[in-house]
Amino acid sequence: MRGSPAPAAAEPTALTEEVGGLTAGGPWWTLWWVRVLGVYLGARVVTTVILLSFAAAEGANAWTAASPDYFSFANLWDGRWYEIVAGGGYPASLPTGDGVHVSENAWAFLPGYPWLVDAVMFVTRLPWAPAAVLVSFVAGAGAALVFHQLMRRVGLGRSASLFAVVLFCFSPVSPLFQVAYAESLYLLLLATALLLLVERRYGWLFPVVLAMAFTRPSGLAFALALVLHVGYRWWRRRDDPFPVRERVLSVTLAAFSGLAGVAWPAIAGAATGSWTAYTDTELAWRAPYIGYTHLLPFAPWFQGADWWASAMLGIPGWVGVVALVVIVALFGVLLFSPAVRRLGVDLRFWIAAYSLYLFAVFFPQSSTFRLLMPLFPLLGALALPRSRVYRVGMVVLFVALQIGWVAICWTIDGYDWSPP
Template identity: 30%
Template sequence: MTTASTATPAARLEPAAPVVRSRWRPTRATWVPVLVFLVSRIVDGIVLAVAGHRQIALPDPALQRLAAVDHATPADPGYLELVSNWDGQWYQFLATQGYHLPAPGATNTADVLWSWAFPPGFPMTVRVLLETTGVPFPVAVTLVNLVAGAVGMTLLYRLVDRTAGAFAATSLVALTCFAPTALLFQVAYSESLALALLCAVLLLVHRRRYWWALVAVVALALTRVITAPLAVVVAAHAWSRFRGPADSRPSRREWSGMAALGLASVAGAFLWAFVVGLAVGEQTGATTRPGMLSKLGWFSRLGAEFGIGGPVVLAGIILVLVLVSRTPRIAGLGVELSTWLWCYPLYIFGVTEIHTGILRYLLLCLPLPMLFVLRPLTGRVRPHHVASLAVVCLVSLGLQVWWISQSFVVTRDFIMP
């Protein structure tokens, strides 16, 4: 027997086995959502490039500056100019010139003040890339959106994969990528960054990382004013934990984190308006978009147009979404997403005016497309499950082609996006 004291020099000097360092390899939860997202962006890019041949020169006197803000563009301007259509020109103005106050005594202040209606998260992120790399705005905005969108889809996939499995996760990512207004994930709009931050909040809440979720809520509040319904999500999450097994009930620290997160979500709805109020004062009234200042939004407008029946029908739609959120198909996605299914539309209907822009707003109602797809609640994925996903994606892609060509591309008979 050889001991430490009797070991031969050769034995003592034998070299240790080399340490093998494992390289990071993308898992299914990374490459599947990223691949689906990138493929969908290529498809949308082709559709936009083809449809863009119909775009008219801007500004056009007949449009009364509805579609041009920062600079004139020729007819058929090419893909890189199309990226900045509509609100994209406001984001380009902010990313390149920043926020400004009207000069003392100025009379034509509408453009300068209206730019304050856009929160700074997205344009300032693009501005950082512009100043550090020197790339043109269309390239910078594309890079920011591709990265943010890929991150958002990855987080969404992981959130659903934890609760409902890989097929449901892939389905929701694909349906979101091919949604009728999903072009916004690659043009000069804040949807990609908002998606990433929203999914970060939902995933962090699901993982019970409430204080980190609070940080993401603040960032989201400075990107899109949609944090208020997250307070309902947090409340539903807290209730599900309270009703769960005794060993999973929240500790005092967790109760504090959930309470702080809920309050931050509500406060986030007013954060940017508060900042704007401090910066520009009461003289402008431009603390937010006019639609966000409406009282009860769609409910009040429908009441004025159709009497009590209008708001009742809208409330009925929300009630249906609440009931659907309790079904196994949606509840299986987790309490966070199933609650978001109805509380986010309720918020949007309550704070915006009746407008075709609702198609854009509902892009972030993430579980909504799952209402139209069959998925296995238990057991294997069958061919008819895959077929239903493919059919819905194709129909959605057809609607996407229509929306891009009739709404996002500016023609004389456009529909406001």
């Protein structure tokens, strides 16, 4: 991958450019952070209307009464697992449904988010559901603010950076910014980590990487992105100096991120006495699709392509596999497109590393849309066209896709096999 090196630390950051340019001496509503928060709040109003509309039509289910209130509706699915972690921790022994195979349990859910919500509950005396929504809502606002600065830092103009935030806030899975899920907190940490990486502030990355690794599985993917970053800087060291101090810090950070990525599986193994506790727990969620299997890297997507084609569409499984290969090839081409190249080499390293991580370990099903959220820097490429018709059309499309996502993934219709 090619791209220009990051500006030297002594140059003005996106924040100082904003303060020194557009907003200096101007009215308060021209402040970049006011505009970003205005977009975020407006998007959350739209999403709240969508969620309340579906909640009003929701029937009685295993988790809520008919027509639940907002906070009950926002605490479905993984929100209940996080509540279990916050209230009772993790099981000392792995549960099994048949005495042999590990069944779904709390070890699949990392402790960063529920412990933070637990702390907010202690301070505010709020019950779980509103405290969890509050943490997600505030973290989502922070993620939008940092994302704007990240887009400015990689060279997008003010208009494109703000519209990238619009797409981020109205994205099809943006309801997760106001429900009891860990994604908001994780995206805030990830956006911060990417901004620090672009600015080459390696020392500050250590605590952020650690917090990320205990919020959502990410350490191995970020470690790979760091390895690519270090390799690229070494290759360009004659044109872009790579001082010894930065070499030591960046290499140490890559190793630290890799260790952080395996820390939670190791903790689960030590606590339960089974060193495959975490992977066995994760595999339990795909058992309803393809039965109990071992984790074979890079096999899940091909297994999923075969299953979706044959079991769901009634066509030969090889058609699904061919379609998957075509999609992967097109995605690889996308990474080298002019629009994506505008994002800079470091963000493309992250996009490639996280995509490879997903391709290696994840089985594609209804939560795929949520797990694609860390690829949010790609929204910067979608934000480049300046046509007003295009931009309005994208917002309308994203709101429509929000409605579709809530209808398919969030609402419950009896036995629902499509969790978000």
